Amino acid sequence: RNALETNDIIANKNKALFGKAFVMNFLSSPGSGKTSLLESIIPILKSDGFKVAVIEGDVETDLDKKRIDKLNVPAYQIITNGTCHLDARMVSGSLNSLDINGADIIFIENVGNLVCPTSFNLGEDIKAVVLSVTEGDDKPLKYPAAFYKSKVMIINKIDLLPVLDSDIAKIRENALSINKDMVIFETSCKNNSKAGNTYNNGLQDFISFI
Amino acid sequence: RNALETNDIIANKNKALFGKAFVMNFLSSPGSGKTSLLESIIPILKSDGFKVAVIEGDVETDLDKKRIDKLNVPAYQIITNGTCHLDARMVSGSLNSLDINGADIIFIENVGNLVCPTSFNLGEDIKAVVLSVTEGDDKPLKYPAAFYKSKVMIINKIDLLPVLDSDIAKIRENALSINKDMVIFETSCKNNSKAGNTYNNGLQDFISFI
Numbered sequence: 016r017n018a019l020e021t022n023d024i025i026a027n028k029n030k031a032l033f034g035k036a037f038v039m040n041f042l043s044s045p046g047s048g049k050t051s052l053l054e055s056i057i058p059i060l061k062s063d064g065f066k067v068a069v070i071e072g073d074v075e076t077d078l079d080k081k082r083i084d085k086l087n088v089p090a091y092q093i094i095t096n097g098t099c100h101l102d103a104r105m106v107s108g109s110l111n112s113l114d115i116n117g118a119d120i121i122f123i124e125n126v127g128n129l130v131c132p133t134s135f136n137l138g139e140d141i142k143a144v145v146l147s148v149t150e151g152d153d154k155p156l157k158y159p160a161a162f163y164k165s166k167v168m169i170i171n172k173i174d175l176l177p178v179l180d181s182d183i184a185k186i187r188e189n190a191l192s193i194n195k196d197m198v199i200f201e202t203s204c205k206n207n208s209k210a211g212n213t214y215n216n217g218l219q220d221f222i223s224f225i
Numbered sequence: 226r227n228a229l230e231t232n233d234i235i236a237n238k239n240k241a242l243f244g245k246a247f248v249m250n251f252l253s254s255p256g257s258g259k260t261s262l263l264e265s266i267i268p269i270l271k272s273d274g275f276k277v278a279v280i281e282g283d284v285e286t287d288l289d290k291k292r293i294d295k296l297n298v299p300a301y302q303i304i305t306n307g308t309c310h311l312d313a314r315m316v317s318g319s320l321n322s323l324d325i326n327g328a329d330i331i332f333i334e335n336v337g338n339l340v341c342p343t344s345f346n347l348g349e350d351i352k353a354v355v356l357s358v359t360e361g362d363d364k365p366l367k368y369p370a371a372f373y374k375s376k377v378m379i380i381n382k383i384d385l386l387p388v389l390d391s392d393i394a395k396i397r398e399n400a401l402s403i404n405k406d407m408v409i410f411e412t413s414c415k416n417n418s419k420a421g422n423t424y425n426n427g428l429q430d431f432i433s434f435i
């Protein structure tokens with residue numbers, strides 16, 4: 016068996032362990048805003064009565080878990096020690112320590128990397144790719160696997176659009192050329208009056224989708 | 226021999242082929258501004274009389290090479306077809322086609338990824354890591370290898386500082402905690418009056434460094 020087949024077998028075991036929870040695997044470049052999105056949506060999901068748990072994955076540090084801990088939800092930090100992606104074995108290890116009993120939603124924040132994490136299923140229901148408007152319109156074309164394998168795309172940091180050359184219509188067009196069924200949300204995690212923007216924040220739409 | 230040892234043997238052969246040229250390997254997350262930096266500095270280097278060549282590396286597309294072609298310098302696009310980093314063998318293959326005769330400076334733009342490209346020497350003289358102020362202050366701590374192995378760090382997109390929460394002093398502090406000898410430049414590739422900023426653009430300092 017090759018490594019990906021073995022990974023898929025463990026991913027299916029994870030899926031059984033996840034039970035009735037809806038599991039979302041967040042992919043993006045470093046700094047697109049994965050943790051900021053979780054910080055923005057988890058309080059709203061909690062107030063709507065959902066039980067949420069988070070699995071964090073990083074090459075080094077538990078800085079992201081420390082941010083999630085402030086939200087008072089069960090969270091576990093996987094430190095990959097250099098590996099550039101999470102795999103199913105790492106996630107299955109985390110389930111020995113993380114309390115997911117009764118969880119309605121489990122978020123897995125993957126290592127910031129638009130390439131390798133796309134090849135490793137973790138047992139999630141869907142992958143969601145986050146792309147920040149600061150990264151450029153061409154990323155869906157240049158790093159296609161992350162967009163092809165994700166059901167959802169979140170275009171983040173739209174508060175910055177007034178001071179950028181980015182073309183959000185072009186980002187959508189490029190992403191849909193890679194994955195025509197992609198569901199797209201446009202969000203901001205900051206109340207950024209400095210950029211003087213009145214935008215229609217898609218955060219609530221994303222929460223309703225979940 | 227393991228894969229990295231074999232890679233180093235080929236990297237040394239590349240170094241011999243590079244001859245007297247100064248070779249810089251650019252690392253960053255997707256969209257930090259590697260190509261934009263090359264677009265900004267190559268015209269100035271050319272007018273200073275330097276002969277420049279560029280090796281581009283991407284998972285898919287030759288979009289970056291097409292941008293470099295506008296600068297009228299020899300350029301070659303490596304398409305890795307899914308591999309998340311350049312290795313010495315790919316670069317040695319490109320030297321069969323790219324005219325580097327008499328080149329004073331060769332830029333290698335690596336695949337956008339802060340993890341794997343750091344492990345593969347290509348025969349370069351130095352690695353330069355580009356970090357955009359939009360990515361967050363914690364990246365040197367969370368993705369340490371790219372900062373530890375690079376002699377130079379370019380903090381890019383400083384035109385956006387007035388509309389961000391980013392703390393450039395914190396970025397410098399975190400990077401120097403990983404690599405105390407790092408030489409740091411603060412740059413912008415845009416004349417961005419929209420963000421209403423007067424900044425001291427370090428592009429010229431970076432060019433003088435080269």
Ligand SMILES: Nc1nc2c(ncn2[C@@H]2O[C@H](COP(=O)(O)OP(=O)(O)OP(=O)(O)O)[C@@H](O)[C@H]2O)c(=O)[nH]1
Pocket residue numbers: 043044045046047048049050051052079126127171172173174175202203204205207359360361362364367389390391
């Ligand atoms: N202006 C603006 N900045 C944002 C937004 N979302 C996140 N940021 C900033 O972007 C930077 C990175 O955010 P993170 O949430 O750490 O990104 P991440 O994807 O979790 O990063 P890694 O886990 O390290 O890959 C931080 O400086 C945030 O403040 C947004 O909607 N608008």
Ligand SMILES: Nc1nc2c(ncn2[C@@H]2O[C@H](COP(=O)(O)OP(=O)(O)OP(=O)(O)O)[C@@H](O)[C@H]2O)c(=O)[nH]1
Pocket residue numbers: 149150151152154157179180181253254255256257258259260261262289336337381382383384385412413414415417
């Ligand atoms: N405001 C601002 N935007 C910049 C700057 N430099 C680059 N950009 C923008 O950032 C986005 C990405 O720039 P690129 O030059 O394509 O980045 P890259 O690192 O080469 O990207 P990949 O090769 O795909 O990894 C584009 O939309 C650029 O216009 C800068 O100094 N300031």
Ligand SMILES: [Mg+2]
Pocket residue numbers: 049050051079124
């Ligand atoms: Mg994060």
Ligand SMILES: [Mg+2]
Pocket residue numbers: 259260261289334
């Ligand atoms: Mg580029």
Ligand SMILES: [Zn+2]
Pocket residue numbers: 099100131132309341
């Ligand atoms: Zn990888």
Ligand SMILES: [Zn+2]
Pocket residue numbers: 099131308309310341342
């Ligand atoms: Zn890799």
